Every structure is written in C-alpha cells, then in structure tokens.
Amino acid sequence: MSLLDIDERILELVDLVDLDVSPFDDKKAFDRQVDVGFVEGGCSNEYNVKELREFRKHCRILISVGACAINGGVPAMRNTIGLRECLEAVYLNGPSLEGAGMIPNDEDLPLLLDRVYPSHEIVKIDYFLPGCPPSGDAMWEGLKALLTGKAPTLPYLLCKYE
Amino acid sequence: MVAASFKFNIDGIEVEATEGQSVIEACDEAGIYIPRLCHHPELPPSGNCRVCTCKINGRHSAACVTPAAHGMVIENDTPQLTSDRRAVIEMLFVEGNHPCPYCVASGDCELQALGYRLGMVAPTQPYQWPERKIDATHPDIYLDHDRCILCSRCIRASRMEDGKTVFGFEGRGIAMRLNVDAQGGLGETQMAAIDKAASVCPVACIVIKRHNYQVPNGSRRFDKTPIGSDIEAKRTRRQS
Amino acid sequence: MHPVEVIEMVSFYAFFDQTPRGRNRIRLSKTPISMMNGAREVAEAFGQSLGIAMGETSLDGMFTLEWTNDIGMADQEPAALVNGMILTSLTPLDVPGIIAALRHEEDGLGLSSYPPTAAQALKLPKSNVRPSLIQAGPLLTRPVVRARGLKAALAMTPEKVIEEITSSKLRGRGGAGFPTGMKWRLTRKSAGKEHYILCNADEGEPGTFKDRMLLAEFPDLVFDGLTIAGYALGSQHGILYLRGEYAYLWETLQETLRTRRSLGLLGANICGRQGFDFDIRIQLGAGAYICGEESSLIESLEGKRGSPRDRPPFPTERGYLQQPTAIDNVETLICAARILEKGVAWFTSYGTKESAGTKLISVSGDCARPGVYEVPFGVTVSELLDLVGGADAIYVQVSGPSGHSVAPKDFGRSIAYEDLSTGGSTMVFGPQRDVLDVAMQFAEFFVEESCGWCTPCRVGTTLLKQGMEKVLAGRATLSDLSEMEALGQTVVRMSRCGLGQSAPNPILTTMRNFPELYEARLAAVPFTPLVTLHDALREAVAVQGREPLSEET
Structure with missing residues (x-):
C-alpha cells in the first residue's frame, strides 16, 4: 500500500505501467506474465508460500518490499518461541482465557509454518526495498530505476530499515 | 617527552601518527574513517567485530588493535573490504534478533548505521532466530539480549572504567552470550545507570529505562548523515 | 574475583560444568575416523545399556554419556575418554564390561582422582593405548640416551645453542613452520623479569597423535628439548601444557620429572652448570581445541578463557604473565634435543632445502597400518600411502580439518613447508567414503x-x-x-x-x-528455498493433526 505514498506521482506512473494483480483492483490471480512484482509481508502459513510462488512464477522481476517481507517483521516475533508453544500460549494457557480453550483447527485455515520466513528464503528475490514502510520517495526511486531498466539503488536518506 | 611522530600511507593518503597510536586512532585524527563497531575511543580495543579489518602491509589485520608504524601501507576503502565488512555486518544481523522497525535504537544504532554505510539493503544470510532473554530486573536499565552483538564494550567499560566487572561472556562459539555478575540478573549487580558501561552499547542491548524516544525518529544520529561523517569532516575542514 | 569471571572461564571449556553431571563421564570420540570404525554402534550400545541418549545423564546420577571431539587416538578408534582414562578399539561388545566395572564403586573408579592413575585404569576393560610408533627414522632411532643433547648444549654458550638451532633450519613442527632459532633469539633478547619456555602439548587437531606418542614413549627427549630451550633463552621456568585428553599421561610424566630432578637434570645448577637453574611443571588443559593456538594457550595457562590474543605484541616480547615467552611444539623440542646431540649436519642431511629434517606423521583411517611414521620432508602423498598400506585412497586429509583436502590428482605433492605444510595429521579415506x-x-x-x-x-x-x-x-x-x-x-x-x-x-x-x-x-534449478515446505509444516501437522491444504510440498 505504500505505493500510494508516492502521491500525485501515481498519475505519472499510470501512464507508464499497467497494473495487473494488486490490492487496488479486484483481480486476485495471475493470468499472464508481468514485468515486475512487489511483495510485502513474510510467509507465515502455507497460503502465503503458495501466493509468493505464484508471484515468482509470473513476475520477471520480483521485489521484496518492506521490513516484513525482508525479515518477517512483527509477526516473526514468534520465531524465537516455537509454533506449538506459541499456539498453546495464545489459545490454551492465555491469561485472558475463560475455561478450556482450543487451538483453531478449521480445515479451511491454512497451516502455519514453523516460523515466519522472509520472502527471499522461500523464492528468489531480485531486489529489496527496505523500510517500515518504505517511504513514497523510496518507492518512486525504485520504480524510476525499473522503468529505465536499471537496478534500484537507494540514496542514503531513502534507505531505511525502519 | 613528546612521542616520536612518523608517517604511513592509507589508500594513497599520507597520515601522520605518533608512537603508541593504533592505526584507527591515527586515522581518526587525520579524518580518515575506517568502519568499526566494537571499537570505542574511550575504551581499550578488543578486536571482536573485525569490521575495521584493513589490508595492512598486505595482511588482513584489525585497525583497532594494530599499532601504527612508520611506512605502513594500508588499504581501507576498497570494494573487497567493503564487501567483507558488509558480510560481517550481515552476520551480526542474522545472528541475533534485530527488528529495526520496532527497536528503540533505530536511527541511533551503530550496527544499523554500518549496514547503511556499507550498502546492505537486506541481510540475505539465513536468519538464526536464537532464543534470548530480556533482563528487566534492574530498576533503571534493561538488557535486551536479542540485540547483543557481543562487542564487549560493556565488559571493557565495566572492568576498566567503572571498576565493577558487571559483565562477562558465557559459553563459546555461536552459543556465546553476554552474562552479568549475579544469578538474579542485572538488578542484583553493582550496575548503575550513570556507569560508563550503561552508555557505550552500540545497539539497543543495554537501554536506560524512561529515557527513550526523547529524540524522535528522523532526527537521530544516523538518520541524515552516515556513521563516520564526523570523522571525515575533520579532513574536509583541514583541506578547505 | 567476580562470579561472572568464573563463569566466563568455566563455560569456555568442554571439561568443566556448571551443573552436576554423572559421576562417571563417558566421552566417545567422534572424529570421522572414529565414526567410520563404528563409533555410532558403540554409542548406541552405551545408550541402550544406560537408558540415556548422548548428552544425557542417567537418573541415578551415575553416568553421563556424550560425544567429544578428537582425543588423540585416531589410530585406535573408536576410543573413549572415561573419567580421564582412555579406552581404545571399542566395539559394542565391550560396553557391558565397561559399565559393570564402573558400577563397581568400591574400586573407586567412579570417584577416581583426577588426573587418573595407571592403577585405576587397569581395572577398566580396553584401557590400553597401543604404542603408536610404527616407523622410526633418524630422529627416533633407539637407543635414546637421556640428557645427551642437554649435556652437549650445556657445553656451549646459550648464544651458540641458538646459533646451532638456527643453522639447522629447524622450523616449528606444529605446522606453522616458524624458524625455531629465530623464535629463541627473539625471546632471549626481549627484556623481562622472567623468561618462559612453554611446550605446546595441546595437540587437538583431529587425526594427530604423534605428540601423545612422543610424550608416552620419549618423555625424556621432550624434557631434554625443553631444558635446552630454557638454557638457550635464559629461562628458569618450563611449562608443559598438556591437553586434558592426555591426563592419563600425567602420572608417568611426573615420574619422569622426579627422576630428572634426582639426577640433577632439573633444579639448580643443572648438570653442574653453575647458574643454570631450571624446572618444569605440567599444567592440564580442559577440552578446547583453540588452546593449541599459542596465544590462546597462554591465556589458558593464566587460568582464563582460551581466546587468542591480538598480535603484536608477540609472545616472544610479552607472553605468559606478560613476560617474554617461547612456545614450541613437542616434536620441535625433540628435534632440538637431537640436533644438539647429533649435530647440524646430521639434521640437514634429511629433508628438502626449505624443510630440513624429518617429520612425524600420524596416519589414520582406511589403511592397513595406522600409526606414527617418521619420514623425511619431501615424501609424496602416494609414497606415504604405499608405506601405510592405503594405496586405494580416494582422498587424504593432510594436517587435519584446518589443512588440505587432497585428491588423487595431487597425490604427487609432497609433505614439506613449501608444499603441503602439516602438523602431522593424515587421515586416509578409501573408495567407500563420502568426501563431502x-x-x-x-x-x-x-x-x-x-x-x-x-x-x-x-x-x-x-x-x-x-x-x-x-x-x-x-x-x-x-x-x-x-x-x-x-x-x-x-x-x-x-x-x-x-x-x-x-x-x-x-x-x-x-x-x-x-x-x-x-x-x-547440485539441485538443477536456479533456486531452492532454505527449508522445504514439508519441513516447515511438520510442526503444524503435528500440533493440528491434519495435512496441508495444498498438495504441493
């Protein structure tokens, strides 16, 4: 969503690119190859992995955007704890629970991975745009580079891990 | 008695040094920045992090523990060394748990600042996700072991400056951890918030309680200018 | 001293604990050689018989079972260290007898004094270290007459001794190859309250055991060398840093020292040489490979963690207790003793131009005759393989894990400082082994x-x-x-x-x-994830009791 932070520059952008699959439209799945994909968020369950693999399959260049995609972010706080302990702490032994709890186990729920993985540990990532979120300027800088066929590099003031 | 002075060469620049100075001290004085992490100008050097490794007379040596000597030829700012240093910074990022977005030191963190300066966009070595503890037993200080990079600054400061020996290492190899001088945690040691050891941590492992976020993100030490700019400014001033 | 400093030191060494462990400590060697000779089966036998896994302590507190890195027995593995005693050539069939003996508490094995005595070891099955020297060369040709080299040295000035060692071109036998004469000269000329000569008997490089053999079979030659070095560099104190794994040698080494004192080879005015006072003490290591690195060894001797020091200053200027210190390998000291005894020309008549003399090679693995071989420098890997009965080797690891992995195409290369420099460890692997x-x-x-x-x-x-x-x-x-x-x-x-x-x-x-x-x-794809999806989901499958939604794993 930090793409929107590029503000009015988005008007410039729409003249130059076609948006295919994105949260801005209602298209949920790829039906063709695209040039560039941006992924945000790490992989915490099997669905995330599937979706990320779909992105990799359909994007010529895949970019990992933001701290969660790069190191798992806040969800990765569970990574040092272990999945079982984490689920039990939340659903069985939590201090706010009344009565016996249960770990949600609906068959439609995707299974959680043993930890939250950054995107580059699941698929090949071509470039990274760090930040939490990356600033509009950083996004714009990255986009400009890609549009001119260059590797995105960020100047000091735009490269932030936070 | 005035210490004898002599010259050496770093990246083609002549630097004047005096007997007893380390390479890093002499270069700092001359306004030439050698990236470093565990080194602290007010503490004896320890050579833990190896970020300041230079090629000195053809051999890789850490500039913080190498005495400057007449006629030395040093390579510092080379693509190879930058890449090796970046790899070492990456190792530290994946060895501990370093979530910059919600870390109190972000913008003020020397590890992060070196990542920026050395061109690390994202660490790509596998994250190790070690299980580490937070020690909040002290009324004024908390210890967040997730962030510890085992630089030994606090150990040195506590032993040499504070005369207390509050900190030490425990274990060896990848299992090595920072340890405190009491089984019940930092709160049971002689540590005080005014100790040197409380103010030398390059990351957010030793944090003084109730003093954070006084400087907002965006206005912190390394938000606008790269780490080492202060040192480099000395040289720029001299030249202009 | 602060508790944090004690923990700092204790937690560094494998042989120290912070929590009580079993009264009997069984440590099985896990070098690749031990593994290929059946260590896993021996471990299983111990585990089954004690009802514990590796790393665990039995409920009654009687036994702790664990793996350890090399214990210097690669020619007779699987080997184990039990309460400091060495058991060799183990098979699963030996296990019940060993446990029964250890349970027999009145024998005092479980509460053995440390370092252990030979009498204690006798009560344990398989506690016999086979003599390892297979082929002696000029250096180790018997008879060895105690103090010959020492007496020759004492007939010269210390400077002359150093000159002799320098012209013999003797270089450090630990593998680094620093010229010994130069080391002694630098140490001698450094100013200090005391000078120290240390013998590095922390031979921890997996696959080497020649120093263990020298200490067991030629202790007088080692102490002759150490005393000569003491004389040469003006030292009164020699220290043998003996790796903890070799604690079983403690008793006989101390006995040798006592004999030498009674013969006037240690103590005041040695061999009648007025003013030459010198004695030797032995200090034990506690299980840390790094302590074979000389500056770590010094730290360890000082009772600290064995972390290396930054150099400069070099030990020759500021070493043990900040005093000028020379540290020499066991084999180097023996060479020095023999050079003084037999002369420089004798020594330099062996070896190559840059590597004078002979080298002791510890051979283990897939060969007919594992053991220590004394060979002249310059010998090729294939000559060595022929000698030990390992001609069908597909891979030789020269100088231990830190050394060189040598493939058959390079078996023509030679053992010498200028080619394959080695501390002596030589592990031979046959066609049935997996190099990777x-x-x-x-x-x-x-x-x-x-x-x-x-x-x-x-x-x-x-x-x-x-x-x-x-x-x-x-x-x-x-x-x-x-x-x-x-x-x-x-x-x-x-x-x-x-x-x-x-x-x-x-x-x-x-x-x-x-x-x-x-x-x-290689995986013939451009990318594979760090962890397979199957592995990443294993815990969830176990916790939730259902299979993943997607078929693809």
Whole structure:
C-alpha cells in the first residue's frame, strides 16, 4: 500500500505501467506474465508460500518490499518461541482465557509454518526495498530505476530499515 | 617527552601518527574513517567485530588493535573490504534478533548505521532466530539480549572504567552470550545507570529505562548523515 | 574475583560444568575416523545399556554419556575418554564390561582422582593405548640416551645453542613452520623479569597423535628439548601444557620429572652448570581445541578463557604473565634435543632445502597400518600411502580439518613447508567414503571449537555448516555454492586467528579439489528455498493433526 505514498506521482506512473494483480483492483490471480512484482509481508502459513510462488512464477522481476517481507517483521516475533508453544500460549494457557480453550483447527485455515520466513528464503528475490514502510520517495526511486531498466539503488536518506 | 611522530600511507593518503597510536586512532585524527563497531575511543580495543579489518602491509589485520608504524601501507576503502565488512555486518544481523522497525535504537544504532554505510539493503544470510532473554530486573536499565552483538564494550567499560566487572561472556562459539555478575540478573549487580558501561552499547542491548524516544525518529544520529561523517569532516575542514 | 569471571572461564571449556553431571563421564570420540570404525554402534550400545541418549545423564546420577571431539587416538578408534582414562578399539561388545566395572564403586573408579592413575585404569576393560610408533627414522632411532643433547648444549654458550638451532633450519613442527632459532633469539633478547619456555602439548587437531606418542614413549627427549630451550633463552621456568585428553599421561610424566630432578637434570645448577637453574611443571588443559593456538594457550595457562590474543605484541616480547615467552611444539623440542646431540649436519642431511629434517606423521583411517611414521620432508602423498598400506585412497586429509583436502590428482605433492605444510595429521579415506560427508563433519567441528570472540568465525562457521547441510541434502544450487565460497573466503580474510582463518578450508579445498562431487549433488534449478515446505509444516501437522491444504510440498 505504500505505493500510494508516492502521491500525485501515481498519475505519472499510470501512464507508464499497467497494473495487473494488486490490492487496488479486484483481480486476485495471475493470468499472464508481468514485468515486475512487489511483495510485502513474510510467509507465515502455507497460503502465503503458495501466493509468493505464484508471484515468482509470473513476475520477471520480483521485489521484496518492506521490513516484513525482508525479515518477517512483527509477526516473526514468534520465531524465537516455537509454533506449538506459541499456539498453546495464545489459545490454551492465555491469561485472558475463560475455561478450556482450543487451538483453531478449521480445515479451511491454512497451516502455519514453523516460523515466519522472509520472502527471499522461500523464492528468489531480485531486489529489496527496505523500510517500515518504505517511504513514497523510496518507492518512486525504485520504480524510476525499473522503468529505465536499471537496478534500484537507494540514496542514503531513502534507505531505511525502519 | 613528546612521542616520536612518523608517517604511513592509507589508500594513497599520507597520515601522520605518533608512537603508541593504533592505526584507527591515527586515522581518526587525520579524518580518515575506517568502519568499526566494537571499537570505542574511550575504551581499550578488543578486536571482536573485525569490521575495521584493513589490508595492512598486505595482511588482513584489525585497525583497532594494530599499532601504527612508520611506512605502513594500508588499504581501507576498497570494494573487497567493503564487501567483507558488509558480510560481517550481515552476520551480526542474522545472528541475533534485530527488528529495526520496532527497536528503540533505530536511527541511533551503530550496527544499523554500518549496514547503511556499507550498502546492505537486506541481510540475505539465513536468519538464526536464537532464543534470548530480556533482563528487566534492574530498576533503571534493561538488557535486551536479542540485540547483543557481543562487542564487549560493556565488559571493557565495566572492568576498566567503572571498576565493577558487571559483565562477562558465557559459553563459546555461536552459543556465546553476554552474562552479568549475579544469578538474579542485572538488578542484583553493582550496575548503575550513570556507569560508563550503561552508555557505550552500540545497539539497543543495554537501554536506560524512561529515557527513550526523547529524540524522535528522523532526527537521530544516523538518520541524515552516515556513521563516520564526523570523522571525515575533520579532513574536509583541514583541506578547505 | 567476580562470579561472572568464573563463569566466563568455566563455560569456555568442554571439561568443566556448571551443573552436576554423572559421576562417571563417558566421552566417545567422534572424529570421522572414529565414526567410520563404528563409533555410532558403540554409542548406541552405551545408550541402550544406560537408558540415556548422548548428552544425557542417567537418573541415578551415575553416568553421563556424550560425544567429544578428537582425543588423540585416531589410530585406535573408536576410543573413549572415561573419567580421564582412555579406552581404545571399542566395539559394542565391550560396553557391558565397561559399565559393570564402573558400577563397581568400591574400586573407586567412579570417584577416581583426577588426573587418573595407571592403577585405576587397569581395572577398566580396553584401557590400553597401543604404542603408536610404527616407523622410526633418524630422529627416533633407539637407543635414546637421556640428557645427551642437554649435556652437549650445556657445553656451549646459550648464544651458540641458538646459533646451532638456527643453522639447522629447524622450523616449528606444529605446522606453522616458524624458524625455531629465530623464535629463541627473539625471546632471549626481549627484556623481562622472567623468561618462559612453554611446550605446546595441546595437540587437538583431529587425526594427530604423534605428540601423545612422543610424550608416552620419549618423555625424556621432550624434557631434554625443553631444558635446552630454557638454557638457550635464559629461562628458569618450563611449562608443559598438556591437553586434558592426555591426563592419563600425567602420572608417568611426573615420574619422569622426579627422576630428572634426582639426577640433577632439573633444579639448580643443572648438570653442574653453575647458574643454570631450571624446572618444569605440567599444567592440564580442559577440552578446547583453540588452546593449541599459542596465544590462546597462554591465556589458558593464566587460568582464563582460551581466546587468542591480538598480535603484536608477540609472545616472544610479552607472553605468559606478560613476560617474554617461547612456545614450541613437542616434536620441535625433540628435534632440538637431537640436533644438539647429533649435530647440524646430521639434521640437514634429511629433508628438502626449505624443510630440513624429518617429520612425524600420524596416519589414520582406511589403511592397513595406522600409526606414527617418521619420514623425511619431501615424501609424496602416494609414497606415504604405499608405506601405510592405503594405496586405494580416494582422498587424504593432510594436517587435519584446518589443512588440505587432497585428491588423487595431487597425490604427487609432497609433505614439506613449501608444499603441503602439516602438523602431522593424515587421515586416509578409501573408495567407500563420502568426501563431502567428511567435509561436513569438519565444518561441524569448527562450529563447536570456535571460541566466539570474533564475528566472522563465530557466525561464519555456523553459516558454512548450514550451507554444507544444504549441499548434502542435494538441495544446493549453483548460486548457493558460489555464495558459500564467497562466505568462506570472507571468513578466511576477516577472522582474528588461525582457527577462523582455516575453518573454511574443508569446504574451500574440497570445492577446489573435488568439484565433481559438488556438481553431482547440485539441485538443477536456479533456486531452492532454505527449508522445504514439508519441513516447515511438520510442526503444524503435528500440533493440528491434519495435512496441508495444498498438495504441493
């Protein structure tokens, strides 16, 4: 969503690119190859992995955007704890629970991975745009580079891990 | 008695040094920045992090523990060394748990600042996700072991400056951890918030309680200018 | 002293504990040689018989069972260290007898004094270390007459002794090859309250055991060498730093020292030489490979963690207790004693131009006659293989994990400082062995033995091991390999001491010399994830009791 932070520059952008699959439209799945994909968020369950693999399959260049995609972010706080302990702490032994709890186990729920993985540990990532979120300027800088066929590099003031 | 002075060469620049100075001290004085992490100008050097490794007379040596000597030829700012240093910074990022977005030191963190300066966009070595503890037993200080990079600054400061020996290492190899001088945690040691050891941590492992976020993100030490700019400014001033 | 300092030291050494462990401590050696000779089966037998897994302590507190890195017995493995005593050539059938003997408490085995005595060891089955010397050369030709070299030295001035050693071109036998004469001269001329001469008997490089053999079979020659060095560099104090694994030699070494004192070979005015007072003490290590590195050894001798020091200052200027110190390998000291006894010309008539004399080689693995061989420098790997009965080797690891992985194409290379420099460890692997599996075990070894002081070694060794795991699982890609190689080179360039600088060698040298083995295991895709989806979901499947939604794993 930090793409929107590029503000009015988005008007410039729409003249130059076609948006295919994105949260801005209602298209949920790829039906063709695209040039560039941006992924945000790490992989915490099997669905995330599937979706990320779909992105990799359909994007010529895949970019990992933001701290969660790069190191798992806040969800990765569970990574040092272990999945079982984490689920039990939340659903069985939590201090706010009344009565016996249960770990949600609906068959439609995707299974959680043993930890939250950054995107580059699941698929090949071509470039990274760090930040939490990356600033509009950083996004714009990255986009400009890609549009001119260059590797995105960020100047000091735009490269932030936070 | 005035210490004898002599010259050496770093990246083609002549630097004047005096007997007893380390390479890093002499270069700092001359306004030439050698990236470093565990080194602290007010503490004896320890050579833990190896970020300041230079090629000195053809051999890789850490500039913080190498005495400057007449006629030395040093390579510092080379693509190879930058890449090796970046790899070492990456190792530290994946060895501990370093979530910059919600870390109190972000913008003020020397590890992060070196990542920026050395061109690390994202660490790509596998994250190790070690299980580490937070020690909040002290009324004024908390210890967040997730962030510890085992630089030994606090150990040195506590032993040499504070005369207390509050900190030490425990274990060896990848299992090595920072340890405190009491089984019940930092709160049971002689540590005080005014100790040197409380103010030398390059990351957010030793944090003084109730003093954070006084400087907002965006206005912190390394938000606008790269780490080492202060040192480099000395040289720029001299030249202009 | 602060508690934090005590823990700092105790937690560093494998032989110290912070919590009580079993009264009987069974430590099985896990060198690749031990493993291929059946250590796993022996471990299982111990485990079954005691009802515990490796690393665990029995409920009654009687036994702790664990793996340990090399214990210097590679010619008679599987071997174990039991309460400091050595058991060799173990099979699963030996296990019940060993446990029964240890349970027999009135024998005092479980509460044995440390270091153990030979009388205690006699009560344990398989507690017999076979003499390891298979082939003696000029250096070790018997008879060995005690103090001959020493008396010859004492007839000269100390400066003349150093001159003799210098012209003999003797170089350090630990593998680094520093000229011994120069080391002694530098130490002698350094100013200090005291001068120290240390004998490095911390031979921890997996696969080497020649120093153990020398200490067991030629202790007087070692002490002659040490005393000569003491005389040459103006020292009154010699210290033998004996690795904890060799504690079983303590009793006989002390006995040798007592005899030497009674003969006037130690103490005041040695051999009647007025003013030459010198004595030797022995200090035990406690299980840390890094302490074979000389500056770590000094730290350890001072009762601290065995982390290396930064140099300069070199030990020759400021070493043990900040005083001028020379540290020499056991074999180097024996060479020195013999050079004084037999002359420089005798010594330099063996070996090559840059590597004078002979070298003791510890041979183990897939060969007919494992043991110690004295060979002249310049001998080729294939000559050595013929000698030991290992001609069908497909791979030889020269100088231990930190050394060189040599492929058959290079068996014509020679053992010498100018070619394959070695401390003596030579592990031979036959056609049935998996070279990369051995490299993996070496990578693990460095993870366990890294001292942790510096980042590249502390973290890099773990990352390299993880990279190697991916290779062995057949999941590494070409780019994983090039990244692993780059990482290994960074660790070599950036590490603080020789351990880190050589820790990537097993991987880097097998990559160079056995590229086809890596290629055969490559995943033929551009990318594979760090962990397979199947593995990443295993815990959830166990917790939730259902299978993943997607078929693809």
